[in-house]
Amino acid sequence: MEGRMRVVFAGTPEFASQALKAMLQAGHEVPLVxxxxDRPAGRGMKLLPSAVKQVALDAGIPVAQPHGLKLDGRYPEEAAAARQALLDxxxxxxxxxxYGLILPQWVLDLPRHGCLNIHASLLPRWRGAAPIQRAIEAGDTHTGITIMQMDAGLDTGDMLLRKELEILPDHTAASLHDALAGLGAESILETLGEVAAGTARAVPQPEHGVxxxxxxxxxxxxxxxxxxxxxxxxRIRAFNPFPGAVMPLPDLEQPVKVWRAQVLNGAADKAPGTVLRADAQGIDIATANGVLRILELQxxxxxxxxxxxxxxxWKPHDQKP
Incomplete structure (x- = not known):
């Protein structure tokens, strides 16, 4: 294939696995993941492979799973083995x-075209660990994908590609994650094509808006x-599925988890936290500004x-939750 490259892939969750699948389908050679x-999960707490590892195993790609990549860090033997695997x-x-691990300078310098990061925000907004959730929580109307040339800073590298996506009023972190995963897979293929053709242009991130x-x-x-x-x-949408949104209710020993809610027009006439009404339409709770109607809970x-x-x-009394 024209523009075919040898791509080492580093990633862990479902978001990353979509990009790996796309690169394999597009014909890029992936010699190492x-x-x-593996982490314990489920009721039996059995060790389970990451979503990325499962894709790699299904495709017959060698997998490295070091606990660290710093040659002088806590896991020097694992880091040295990973370095040799990358060299090979x-x-x-x-x-x-x-991916979940910080890449030391020796990793950034090893590939001839460096390391490209698929970041789920429009940099420089939302650098860091939870860009999808924080964008929803802040009330942003748009987010997107940035393909970034990685450097030693925290999401500070030059940008090679930015693609925008609207945040819809009903987007949760889960649904926005899925939309951005698809956009990320599409974006990295476009960027790899430009890198292979020598047409990629690196643009420094603006200093404002960080x-x-x-x-x-x-x-x-x-x-x-x-x-x-x-x-x-x-917040209810931003924290769906993790860490979730919980609240106590009268006459229930344990807090309930809230999955969906809406904002009602008009001011509440009681103290924040008071249950104003509860029926088949919703559980209305007074807040500092407006009323929150709970629509789905657990x-x-x-x-x-x-x-x-x-x-x-559940029949509530007229009291604060």
């Missing part, structure tokens, strides 16, 4: 997508009704339910 070590792979370029997407913490799941209803509705250990089903087994 780097991914995170003789990559034209490395493509990185949600924001950081902090890592998601489980503590953020607790809904704080002293915030405006619009902020809470965005008891601890139960299944997700539309509010009409949930309220049949």
């Amino acid at each position: 780097l991914t995170q070590p 792979a003789r990559p034209d370029v490395m493509v990185v997508a949600a 924001t950081y997407a902090a890592k998601l913490e489980k503590a953020e799941a607790q809904l704080d009704f002293t915030l405006p209803a619009a902020v809470l509705e965005r 008891k601890a250990g139960g299944k997700r339910q539309p509010v009409a089903s949930f309220v049949q087994g």
